[in-house]
Amino acid sequence: MMVEGKAHNGRLLDVEDLIVTFETDEGIFRAVDGVSFAIEPGEVLGLVGESGCGKSVTALSILRLIPGPVGKIAGGKIRFQGKDLLELPASKLHNIRGQEISMIFQEPSAALSPLHRVGRQLVETIRLHRKMDKKAAWEMAREWLAKVRIPDPEERMYAYPYQLSGGMQQRVMIAMALMLEPALIIADEPTTALDVTIQAQIFKLIRGLKRKDTSILLITHDMGVVWEMCDRVAVMYASRIAEKGTLEQIFNAPAHPYTRGLLASIPKLTGAKGKLKAIRGQVPSPFEYPSGCHFRDRCPHAFDRCAAEVPPLYEVQEGHRASCFAAHELVGKPPEAE
Ligand SMILES: Nc1ncnc2c1ncn2[C@@H]1O[C@H](COP(=O)(O)OP(=O)(O)OP(=O)(O)O)[C@@H](O)[C@H]1O
Ligand SMILES: [Mg+2]
Numbered sequence: 001m002m003v004e005g006k007a008h009n010g011r012l013l014d015v016e017d018l019i020v021t022f023e024t025d026e027g028i029f030r031a032v033d034g035v036s037f038a039i040e041p042g043e044v045l046g047l048v049g050e051s052g053c054g055k056s057v058t059a060l061s062i063l064r065l066i067p068g069p070v071g072k073i074a075g076g077k078i079r080f081q082g083k084d085l086l087e088l089p090a091s092k093l094h095n096i097r098g099q100e101i102s103m104i105f106q107e108p109s110a111a112l113s114p115l116h117r118v119g120r121q122l123v124e125t126i127r128l129h130r131k132m133d134k135k136a137a138w139e140m141a142r143e144w145l146a147k148v149r150i151p152d153p154e155e156r157m158y159a160y161p162y163q164l165s166g167g168m169q170q171r172v173m174i175a176m177a178l179m180l181e182p183a184l185i186i187a188d189e190p191t192t193a194l195d196v197t198i199q200a201q202i203f204k205l206i207r208g209l210k211r212k213d214t215s216i217l218l219i220t221h222d223m224g225v226v227w228e229m230c231d232r233v234a235v236m237y238a239s240r241i242a243e244k245g246t247l248e249q250i251f252n253a254p255a256h257p258y259t260r261g262l263l264a265s266i267p268k269l270t271g272a273k274g275k276l277k278a279i280r281g282q283v284p285s286p287f288e289y290p291s292g293c294h295f296r297d298r299c300p301h302a303f304d305r306c307a308a309e310v311p312p313l314y315e316v317q318e319g320h321r322a323s324c325f326a327a328h329e330l331v332g333k334p335p336e337a338e
Contacts, residue, residue, distance in 0.1 A: 011079075012215045013039040013062070013184055018076035020057050020066060029286040031057045031071075033239040036313075039184065042213040046226040046247075048262075049236035050283050055219045056106060058236075059186050062217075063097055080184070099129045102177040104187040108169035111176060112161045118145075118172050119157030122179070129180055144175040149201050166193045174202060178209060185209070188219045203229055223266050227251065235259045238283060238294035241313065245320030255322035255331035257299045264335045293324070301326045 020032040032054040039045045047055050060066050061073055062085065078085045080101065085093060097103075105111050113121060122141035126132060132140070138157070145153035148171040161169050170193045177185055187206070191199040206216065207229065218229055226233055227247065234244040235256065243256035254260045261279035281298040284290070290297050296306040305325055313321040316331040324330070 010040055011038045012041050012043075012081065013217070014077070014079040015058070015062070016077045016079075018058065018061055018078065019074045020054070020061055020071065021074045022071050024070065026287060030074075030239055031286060032061065035076075035236070035239075035241055037234045037241065037244060039215045039217060041183070041215055042210060043232065044210060044216040044218055044230045046230035046233045047217060047219045047236065048221060048223065048226060048233060049242075051221070052283060052286075053236040054239045055236055056188055059103070059188050059217065059219055062186060063101060063103060064093060065103075098125065098182070099180055100182050101184045101186065102180065102182045104174055104177045104185065104190040106188045106192070108161070108166065108173045108193075111173045112169060114161055116160070117157070118159050118161065118164070122157075122172075122176060125176055126179065140179065141175075144179045145172070147205060148172070148175045148178075149198055150175075167195070167198065170194060171198070171202070174205075178205065181209065181212065181214065183213075184215045184217065186217045186219075189221070190218075191225075223262065235262070238289050239286065240294060240310075241323065242295065243320075243322040243324075244313075245317070249317055249320040253317065253320070253331050254335060255316045255320070255327040256295075256324045257301050257326070257330065258295045259322070260330065260335040261298075301330070 015038070016036050018032050018035045019030060021028055021030050035054070035058055037045065047058065049055055057066065062078055064073070064085065066073060073086060080096065085096070119138065119141060122144070123134060123137045126137040126140055127134070142153045142157055145156055150156050150168060150171055156164070161172070164172065174190060191202050194202065203225070210216065220226060230247050232244065232246050233250040235242045235250065235258065237258045242258045243250065243254065250259060251263065254263055258279070265278050279298055284297070291307055292309055293299070293302070293306040293311050296302040299306070311323045311325050313323045314327045315321050316327050
């Protein structure tokens with residue numbers, strides 16, 4: 001769905017060839033290496049992949065929250081509503097944060113100040129972006145606490161974050177991210193700390209926003225959540241995009257051996273229970289990524305060329321791309337055949 005004024009070439013967010021480096025005592029490495037993806041208005045894009053592959057670093061880059069001077073955006077473009085966020089003056093970016101793009105962090109402490117009561121933080125955030133008197137903002141904040149299923153919301157408005165459980169803090173942060181109804185929500189493992197019933201309610205809430213054309217970048221390692229929530233999926237492996245496509249393309253016709261392994265290693269969403277296959281080997285440290293394809297050491301299909309060249313993102317079906325020399329061969333085959 002397109003919304004007048006929100007879209008730019010139909011895209012709300014366009015990340016192109018993003019490169020992020022970290023310089024540590026052991027040397028410099030690329031945490032994100034040439035990542036590209038786009039999100040359209042009203043679309044939920046799932047970003048998945050093993051721990052350390054660069055999902056959070058990608059998300060943080062969008063709002064230029066990479067901690068410098070250790071971390072640096074070393075290349076690429078990030079366009080939001082046509083504006084290049086990497087070139088924008090800090091003051092303009094500040095206006096976009098919270099109002100146009102909000103972020104649900106992996107860690108609630110990244111978003112909540114320990115020094116102020118929850119109610120005050122919510123009210124101030126609302127009043128920063130909306131012309132509202134304190135009473136109306138208080139009402140709105142309390143309503144949002146109720147929406148994220150916080151019991152006794154009025155009472156909780158007076159609590160300091162440390163007086164709330166981790167799951168409760170997470171929900172306050174979710175309320176804070178959703179309440180201004182931004183055009184884009186970046187949600188980095190938003191419900192990891194929550195029990196499954198609350199998780200389901202939060203996702204219901206997020207899906208409700210989707211109807212209002214809110215776009216969501218949803219980072220998760222849970223393929224069940226991806227299946228429930230996403231329209232399209234980008235799979236990352238060791239700093240790069242391995243594969244991207246629609247939900248159906250990724251689940252029904254995975255073309256990259258990593259995606260195929262990932263899907264074979266989760267319990268079946270439907271149908272008979274099968275034996276779970278783990279992907280052999282381990283994710284290497286970023287200092288030890290192999291030449292060529294980063295997955296080749298663990299790949300059952302690797303051959304000489306995989307060491308010599310980085311496979312481009314071949315288009316295997318319309319809108320479906322995989323960074324693998326064997327992608328065209330694999331796309332039609334069921335993953336179980338390997
Ligand atoms: N501030 C930092 N300083 C140095 N290295 C970092 C920093 N933040 C992230 N990294 C490194 O960058 C790489 C990508 O990290 P990132 O946090 O994006 O992974 P992730 O995909 O979000 O993993 P997870 O699923 O565990 O959250 C990792 O090797 C990580 O150790
Ligand atoms: Mg992360």
